[in-house]
Each structure stands twice: as C-alpha cells, then as structure tokens.
Amino acid sequence: MDQLAAVEEKTVEVFGMKLRYLEAGPANAPTILLIAAPFLRKETWQLTGHFDAFAAQYHVYALDNVGQGNSDKPLINYSIGTLVDFLGGFMDAVKIQKASLVSTSIGAWAIIVFALRNPDRVERLILITPEGIAPQPGELNPRGVDLNPATLEGMRRTLDVLFFDKATWTNDQTVKALFSDKMQADYSFVFQKLIESGFVRGEFMVDAQQLSQLRVPTLFVWGQQDEIVTLSYGRRYASLVAGARLLVIENAGHLPQLERPAVFTSAALEFLSGR
Template identity: 35%
Template sequence: MTSQTSTMVSLRGVDVPMVRCGSGPPVLVLHGGDGPVDHLPFAKSISSSFELLHPTHPGFGGTPIPEHFDGLEDLTFLYLDLIDSLDLQDAILVGFSMGGWLAAEIAVMNTGRFSKLVLVDSVGIKPGGPLDRDISDVFALSAQDLQKATWHDQSLVPNFPEMSDEELQMIASNKIAHGLYTWEPYMHNPKLRYRLHRIDIPTLLVWGENDGIVTPDYGAALQDLISGARLSVIPDAGHHPHIEQPAEFTARFLEFASG
C-alpha cells in the first residue's frame, strides 16, 4: 500500500484528524460507531487506484466533542464544511453503519461533489412501526449477545481481557460519542426516509448476510427509498463485511467504483 499521511483539518474551531493514503480519485470514508481503525482492511487493495480520506469524528479516537454538538446533524454540517474545505470533486462517499447514516444525510443535502455513494450495513431510517425493533439496541444487549449480532465469525470478536487500560478507555470513550450521536431518536432520523429520493448519484448498499444489528431486510427497505440503488449481500459476514470478507467486499466495491 502506498504511504499514508495524517493531517489535522481545522473547521471553525473544530479539529478533525484525517488519514490519507493512496492515489487517484478521492474516496471519503466515514467510520461507524466502533470508531476509527489503524488501517482499513480493503485499503491496500484499492490504494493503487484511489486516494482514501478517512477522518475521525469528533469524540472518537480520544478527540474532544465540541460543546455545541448534541446529535448527528452536527456531524453532517461539519462534514459538509470539510468537503468544501478539501474541494472534493467526483469523490466516492463511503459510510459504515453510523457512518452510512451520516453519508446519507450528506447526500440528501448535496451530491454535487460526489460521483457515487456506498452505504455499508447502514442505519439511519426506521422502516417499521413504533414498537418494531428495526435496529438491535447495541447499548442494551449483553456483551455476548452484541458479539453474536455483530460477527458471523466469532473468532474475530475483540479480546477485551487482553487489551490495555488505554485501549479499553478508548473503547469506552468511543461508546460515549456513539451514544451522543445516535441515542435520541435511536439510530435514525425520522425525516430521512422522506428525503432519500434526493440522492441522484449511483448508490451501492453492501450488507453482511448474517448482520444481526440491521438485517438485509433493513437494507432492502433502504434500497426501496433510494432511486436506482443496488443491494449487494455478502455471505458469511455480519455487521462488518469489509473485515470478515475483505476480498469479496473489495471486489464488489471496485466493480461498482470502476463501472
């Protein structure tokens, strides 16, 4: 993989750390509620053809949460400013889980700087009724049940007892930030489903077949709301298909991105 650089983008007093790697058309990657990762499993395979831009949401990775932030809408407008600051052109916007919701919120406001949209096991809408559990309650599930819902391959479950105090503290702070952005209303914007028709760029929805957080049926409901969207389900994968099946995920991304 080509070398990566870490930069800090300052946006009206909010500092956003960002990792850049690769070369080619830009791909803006928005991480999910688990927080940023040291490397994206598929980055090596695509960095020869694309430049990846991977910012860290405020509150994740040990970064502070601005005092005026109280929900995902604040992230949406922050990233609209970031996108303008970077002067992105014909970029591919990719979002994972909560980051998929964020990407969808950005796309319904303005797709002018993007050529394509990829949502991976995304949350953001509520297809069912008030009493339907469309999205598993990740804050209420036991650790064991959460692991089963998240991972198809249980050998990939993080080994928390072997983690350092610093690593555990980082996970705890990421959970606090995740809760701030997604708790009320839980993991969705009631108005988003009525705005998704505004997305006017090719859209790919990638889903783990065994996702117990948001099932492929949830992905199908999202597909119905985005004109022309494609739903691509990856077998033997849970909520993180890019980690459990990186080769298959990369192949489907490249087919879509290069088409």
Template identity: 25%
Template sequence: MQLVEAGGLTIAYQRDGEGPPLVFVHGAAEDSRIWAPQFADLTDEFTVIAWDEPGAGSSSDLPDDFDLADIADGLAAWLETLDLGPAHIAGLSWGGTVLLELYRRHPALVATLILIGTYAGWKGSLPAEEVRARVASTDRMLSVQGEVFDPTLPGLFANDPPAEFVPLLAAIAADVRPDTLRIELPIMAQTDLTDLLPQIAVPTLLVWGRQDVRSPLSVAHQFHEAIPNSTLVVIDDAGHLSHLERPEQVNRAVREFCHTDPPSRAR
C-alpha cells in the first residue's frame, strides 16, 4: 500500500503496472483489496490503481459531515494529486455511484466510465420498499455490538463465493468500520442521480452479473437506455461481484473497452 495526502485526508492506494491509467473504486464495506483479480491480470497493459475510500482500508476515517459530493471531491483530489486524469475509471456498486458524482463535478478527470453492478443511488434505481428494507436490515446489523459485515450477502454471488477469495472476503469484512456504513447508508438511500445519466458524454461500459439481485439487471437496462454512448456486457452465472466470480470475462470486457477508447493522455 502507498499513502498520499489529498483533500485534507490520508488516502491509501495500490498501484501496479505500466500504460494508460485504469482506476478502480470499490463498493461499500470493501476496500482496494477487492480488486485482486484485476491487479493480477490487467497490469500488463495498464497502470492499475485502486484507492481505499476514506473510512475504508488504510485510509483516514470518513468525516461525519461528508456527503456524496464530498466523497467525490475527495476522489478528485486524490486523482489530481497523483496526476491520473483523464483516466479509465471503474466503479463497483456504491463505488459506481461515487464515480457518477465524480463525473458530474469533475468530468475532465474521466476519459471513460466503467460501471459494474452499480446504482444511480438506491433511490434512483430501486423501488422505495426495497430501499426501506435495506436500510432496516443494515440498521439492525449495525445495532449489534461487534457484528461483522457478512461478505456473502444474498445476491453478491450467483453460487457459493469462489473458494480462492473466501479468505480475502473475510479479511475485508473484518476491517469494515461500522461508523463508515452509518454515514454511507443514508447517502445511498437518499441519492437519485437519474438526471445525470443522459448527460454522460464519455464512452461508458456497463458490466452486470445476470443473477445480480443487489443491483438487478433491470438497473443495467435503465443505465443502458439513458446513457447515450454505453455498452452493456452481461456476465452469465454471476451475481453482484461479477469481477470476483467471473474475473476472466469481466477483465476481457474491460480490456477490450479500454483498447477501443484510450485516454487522450497515455502514460
């Protein structure tokens, strides 16, 4: 891990490889380690970089008063500190929501968008009753002292979690900070970025697991219909974390997409 001061916070990140910058933004209750199969495969052609969002991994705590705009601005400050823009930037789940807000506020940093099983906020992509159920479920989990985030929530995988990643998932789950989830949960529940989708002007890759029940395939179609220059790749026999369950297919889709639309500034 490397550390850098950006936007008044200490940001931890992983970096490896040579070539155009390919940035990965993890989901909630995760950190940069979740991108292990992408680091293993894509560093032959790309400079692969993944941050630990504030409040995750080895980064500073997430300030209590941060909202989605603050987190996106923090991502922008980190990208600018490392001189990474414009870059291919991929976001998973909650990370994709952060990435959408980054694009709204700092479009010059984004060469292309890669959105994996994400949302236009829960309010923007899910029925109201589903949002209420998720908030209630997470609130119950956070109310139990010492409760560890479950890395095998229904819908994260189409089948059993891949055996090779179970220790990794357990290690990441053990490091989840409940205070971070308490801040992020209402943000996700109240966010609706559907107005932004038709305004996205950069090439956009949508990667979805066919069996994803966290962000169902209907959300992928919502994105595909709304974003003008978008390509949808559906990964069979995969759930929400398709990049772990079927890394070969996801990495191939990412590689081909990045070849088609390289950033204007290669590294």
C-alpha cells in the first residue's frame, strides 16, 4: 500500500467555513476519522500517541470540527446538529464514503446522531464517555456542564472533575495553559451554545427506540472514576445498543483515553480489527 510521507495538516472548505485536519497512514487502508471533544483539539490525538498508532494500520483523519481548534468559528447557533452537519460535509469534501468514527463526550454524542442518520457511512463507532441519553438522578454531575471557566481557579476545578489523576492534570502549568486557550471569545461562544442546546433545551437527545436502530459495531469506553457522567450511565447507554461492548478503564475519569492512552489504544485497535 502506498504510504503518505508524513502527517499532513490540511484545510478544506465546508459550507463556506474552513476546517483544519490532519491526515496520515496507508492511502488504501480502511479509514478512521478522529473527532476531538469540542473542548479539545485535533492535536490531542497526537500528544497521546493515538494518531500514530492508528496511522500505522489505517488511513487516519483527525478533524477540528467547526467551532473547534484551528477551524473557523462563525457566530452561529451551535448545536449537536451543527456538528453532525459539518461532519457529513467534511466527509463529502474529502471524499470519505465510509469510515470508523471515534470521538469523546459531546463529540461522541454527535457521531451517534450522525450514525443514526447515515448508517451506510459508518463502519464502526468508538464512543468515549458520550452524553446524549436523558440522565437518571445522580448520573450527570452539574459541574460537568461548566467546562468554560472564567477564572484560573475555575479552570482548576474543571480539571479536578474531568480527571482521576488530580496531581498530574491540575498542576499550575497545565491549568494556566488550558485557561489561556479557553479565553478565546469565539471558543467561549461555541461551547456555551452547545451546552444550551444539548443540556438546557435537551435537543438531539437519543432514546432507546432510536438506539435500537443503531446497527454498526460499537465500543463504549468509560473511565471507572468518571465524575461527570457516571459509569452507571455508561452501562445503561451501552445496554441500549444491540451487541455493543463496554470497556471500563480503571484509574481514569471523563477522558480515559488521555489518562490511560496505552490501554485505550490497545483496546481500540483490537475492536477496529474485528476481534
């Protein structure tokens, strides 16, 4: 198979907006599309080693969806539906007919909706701690929707609830770096609109009847110590999708792929191979 020389960062126009993405891997291999959570960036997949591990066997794209990372952030009324529409537009623009989709949190919620609308375009799903079903009492931490802090101390509290390993992820250097990133006015606008749409108005929630129609092989991934959406929520979610697997990663919170990257990568590659 022909190899791309290296990871390439590219730009494509979708609905008049410029979306940035990374691309690498054997040109004729099956396609994997990595979409970070709206509060992360496409480069996160590189920092944890996931991108390179996948690109050794697959043709891999890592996307900054609209409103995210280095992609355009128009002042529009963002919702899960916005992310879904731009994901489909991106796949059309770069001529991806079918791919395995991987995402986290709100991003994972969006790819569930995409798969329900476009089952013929999805090979497999890897869903890392998605929201998207109505929570039962105690399953959703209200602090989990406050990921747009306006102070350094607020950022520290946010990281404290996101991660199990508090010492590593709430140190001063990490807090200041992430706080600086989140101070972008456009980022604040995007995330607030997504929260209002998904969590305040409950738009694009999926139910048991809809999830029973999800026919693609699906892997749910949950941190055992997730403080934002509990493991019981994850177990209930996975039980609604026929044949779905649930991987529980110990000593990890809401972003288990960041806290335990080797565990996640190994399980993801096994699942993608069909084993």
